[in-house]
Amino acid sequence: MPSASIEHSRGVAGCFERRNGSLGSRSSRHAREQDAPRLLRIRNASGLFTACVLLASALPAGSASRREQPPVAPGPHRDALIPATGASAGPHSARGAPLLPQALPSISNGVIALCVAQPRHCAAAVTAGMLVLGVTGLAAATWPASRMTGAVSPVSPVQRLDRLEEEIERIELHGPDNAGTALLQIARDCGGEPQCRAERINALLETLPQATIAHLQELVAPIGEASASAQAAMAPWPGGADATPLLGDSPLLALAEALAMIYTPEAAAFQDDMETIVASTSSDTAAGASPGQRWIEANSRRQQVIAGLLQRDAGHVEWLPYAARGLGPLGMEDPSPAFNLRIRMPPAPGTAPARRLLLVAHGDMIGLSRGSHGAYDNASGVATLLHVARQLAAEAPLAGTQVDLLVTSNEELGLLGANAYITQCRECDDCPTMVINIDLVGRGGHSYVLSGSEALAASPYLGRAPMFLQAPTTSDTERREALAFERHFAANGFTRAVPGTALLMTSDNVAFQNASIPCIGIAQVSAVDAEAWVRLDTARMDWLACDVQVDWSRHEALRNGQLQLPADEVAELERRYHAADQAWQRLQALRADHPLAPPVLVHGANDRLHRVSAPMGVAFADALLDVVRHRRRDTPTRPPAATDTSHA
Known part of the structure; x- marks a missing residue:
C-alpha cells in the first residue's frame, strides 16, 4: 500500500479512540448501547477494524494511490513550446491502479453485509475480512501490477x-x-x-x-x-x-x-547533413567508367562535401594524405592516392592538454550499384560528428582533454584510412589517448551497442585474412572509459542493447584496438536488431571455423577428377565440405530472416535515407556530447604514455 494510503488509514483510526467516562454512567451507556445499531459498536480491535473499513469503503478506489511520473523536462536545445502556459511539456509514464484500494470496498461491503444479516457472527466476519485483506495486500505487494489489473508494463x-x-x-x-x-x-x-x-x-x-x-x-x-x-x-x-x-x-x-x-532545429540540421552527403554520392558518374573508377569518383565527391560541412561547422580541415594499397584486384590504381580529414578543436589557452580524445566516423560508402544510399552506414555517423562539432565550437575551450575529429576514407575496403592514420600518428608520436568510433546512428531509439578490445580478442580474423589482426591489449583506460560511457549514456535515457555481450563491431575501431590504442566502438541499435546481430555474428564465426577446415584446392581437384585419394580421405574431405556448406546455409537463412539487422541492412538497397531517424540521431549525438564535455572538464594528472599497454 502506498505511504499516502497508510497515513490516511491512521487518520481514520484516530477518529475512533475510546474515551473513558465521557458517555455518562455505565447503566446509561449500556442502555444507549442496547438501542444503538450493533454494527457500530466499537468495543475491541475487531470493532475498530470494522469502522475503519466502513469509512475506507466510502473513499474512491485508488484515489490516494494513483500517481503519475513527472513530465519530461525539455533537454538541451529542446525548449518548451509555449512556456507561458505552464502546461506540462512532456508525456507521462503509465501505471495501473494498485490492487489493494480496488479490493478494499468489496471486502468491506462483504463484512458489512454479513454483520447486518448475522450480528452474532460479526466478529468472525471481521476476522475473515482481515485475513482476506492481508492476503490481498501481500499479492498486491508481490505480483506485477500488469498481471493483477491487466495494465501494460510501465513505459518510460x-x-x-x-x-x-x-x-x-x-x-x-x-x-x-x-x-x-x-x-x-x-x-x-x-x-x-x-x-x-x-x-x-x-x-x-x-x-x-x-x-x-x-x-x-x-x-x-x-x-x-x-x-x-x-x-x-x-x-x-x-x-x-x-x-x-x-x-x-x-x-x-x-x-x-x-x-x-x-522535431527540433537540431534534428532538421542533422537531416540536412545526411541528405547533403547522400546526394553527393548519388551524382552521375562518367559513362563507361569501370566499377572501381565509379566507386572512387562517388566517394571522392562524398569526401569533398563532408570536408565542406566540417569547414562550415568546425573550422580548418586538415587533409591527411596516404597511399591506399592492395586495390588492384578492384580495378583501381595500386597504390591509389587517398586522404583522411581531421579537425582539431581549439584547445584552452595555457598548458597543452595531457589527454587527447579522437572521435572517428568513416565517410566512404559501398553498395551504390545495389541501391545503397550509405545513409545509416555511415552518413549518420558523420552527421553525429558535425552535430558535436557545432556544439563544441559554440563553447569556450576548457582545460582537460583535447578533442579531435577524424573522418576516415576506405573503411569499407579494409580499414585503410584508419590504419594509415595510426601509422602516421605513431611516426609523429602523436597518437590519441582515447578513441570513440561512431558507425551506424539513427535507428533503434534509446538503445546502443558498445564494442571494446575484449570483443576483438575473440575475433576469427586474428592472424587470418582479410584483416590479419593481432591479439589486442585491453587497457585499463579503455575499461574506465567504457564504464563512464555507459554512465553518461544512461543519464541521457540510453541503455545497452545486449549488456554483458562482447559484440564485435568490424569498423574503424578494430584498427585502433588492433594497435592497442584504447578505443570504443559505438552504434545506435535496437535490442531486437542487436540480438539478431549476435546470432548473425555467431553464425558467421561458425561458418568461418568450418570453412578454414576445408582444403578447397584439393576439394576442387578431386571434383574435377584431377586428384585421386584413398576412400577414407575422400570421406573426410567431403565431411568437412558439407559442414562448411551447412554453416553457410544457416548464415544465409539468418540473413534472410533479419533483413534490417545492422549486418544485413548496410551495403545494399535496405540502407536508404528514409530508414534513418534524424531525431534519434540527435538524441544519440547529445548523449555523446555529454561524454565529451565531461572529459573536457576532467583535470589531467600527468601526461600518459603514447599507448596504454597494460594487460587485462
Whole structure:
C-alpha cells in the first residue's frame, strides 16, 4: 500500500479512540448501547477494524494511490513550446491502479453485509475480512501490477517519445512527404521561435484524422488518461479551423509539445547533413567508367562535401594524405592516392592538454550499384560528428582533454584510412589517448551497442585474412572509459542493447584496438536488431571455423577428377565440405530472416535515407556530447604514455 494510503488509514483510526467516562454512567451507556445499531459498536480491535473499513469503503478506489511520473523536462536545445502556459511539456509514464484500494470496498461491503444479516457472527466476519485483506495486500505487494489489473508494463518517457516518433514517421501526407518530414520543415522554418512552431504544428495536426490524433495522444498521455484524451481529440476543434488550441489549455498541448521536443532545429540540421552527403554520392558518374573508377569518383565527391560541412561547422580541415594499397584486384590504381580529414578543436589557452580524445566516423560508402544510399552506414555517423562539432565550437575551450575529429576514407575496403592514420600518428608520436568510433546512428531509439578490445580478442580474423589482426591489449583506460560511457549514456535515457555481450563491431575501431590504442566502438541499435546481430555474428564465426577446415584446392581437384585419394580421405574431405556448406546455409537463412539487422541492412538497397531517424540521431549525438564535455572538464594528472599497454 502506498505511504499516502497508510497515513490516511491512521487518520481514520484516530477518529475512533475510546474515551473513558465521557458517555455518562455505565447503566446509561449500556442502555444507549442496547438501542444503538450493533454494527457500530466499537468495543475491541475487531470493532475498530470494522469502522475503519466502513469509512475506507466510502473513499474512491485508488484515489490516494494513483500517481503519475513527472513530465519530461525539455533537454538541451529542446525548449518548451509555449512556456507561458505552464502546461506540462512532456508525456507521462503509465501505471495501473494498485490492487489493494480496488479490493478494499468489496471486502468491506462483504463484512458489512454479513454483520447486518448475522450480528452474532460479526466478529468472525471481521476476522475473515482481515485475513482476506492481508492476503490481498501481500499479492498486491508481490505480483506485477500488469498481471493483477491487466495494465501494460510501465513505459518510460523516452520510450514514449520513441514510439511517438515511429508512429509519426508512418503517417503519410498529401504528396511525397510524411508527417515527420513536415515537422522537420517546421523546425527549419521556425528555428527557435516557439510561437511559430506552435502555430505551424497546430495547423499540421488539424490536417490529420481525428482517430490518428487520438492514437498519438494515447502514446503521450498516461494509460489512465488515454480514454479521456481520445474523447477530447475526437471532439470538434474549438472555434473552427482558424482556432489555435495550442495557445490555451488544449488537450492537444501535450502532444504538440512532445512533437516540438522531437522535431527540433537540431534534428532538421542533422537531416540536412545526411541528405547533403547522400546526394553527393548519388551524382552521375562518367559513362563507361569501370566499377572501381565509379566507386572512387562517388566517394571522392562524398569526401569533398563532408570536408565542406566540417569547414562550415568546425573550422580548418586538415587533409591527411596516404597511399591506399592492395586495390588492384578492384580495378583501381595500386597504390591509389587517398586522404583522411581531421579537425582539431581549439584547445584552452595555457598548458597543452595531457589527454587527447579522437572521435572517428568513416565517410566512404559501398553498395551504390545495389541501391545503397550509405545513409545509416555511415552518413549518420558523420552527421553525429558535425552535430558535436557545432556544439563544441559554440563553447569556450576548457582545460582537460583535447578533442579531435577524424573522418576516415576506405573503411569499407579494409580499414585503410584508419590504419594509415595510426601509422602516421605513431611516426609523429602523436597518437590519441582515447578513441570513440561512431558507425551506424539513427535507428533503434534509446538503445546502443558498445564494442571494446575484449570483443576483438575473440575475433576469427586474428592472424587470418582479410584483416590479419593481432591479439589486442585491453587497457585499463579503455575499461574506465567504457564504464563512464555507459554512465553518461544512461543519464541521457540510453541503455545497452545486449549488456554483458562482447559484440564485435568490424569498423574503424578494430584498427585502433588492433594497435592497442584504447578505443570504443559505438552504434545506435535496437535490442531486437542487436540480438539478431549476435546470432548473425555467431553464425558467421561458425561458418568461418568450418570453412578454414576445408582444403578447397584439393576439394576442387578431386571434383574435377584431377586428384585421386584413398576412400577414407575422400570421406573426410567431403565431411568437412558439407559442414562448411551447412554453416553457410544457416548464415544465409539468418540473413534472410533479419533483413534490417545492422549486418544485413548496410551495403545494399535496405540502407536508404528514409530508414534513418534524424531525431534519434540527435538524441544519440547529445548523449555523446555529454561524454565529451565531461572529459573536457576532467583535470589531467600527468601526461600518459603514447599507448596504454597494460594487460587485462
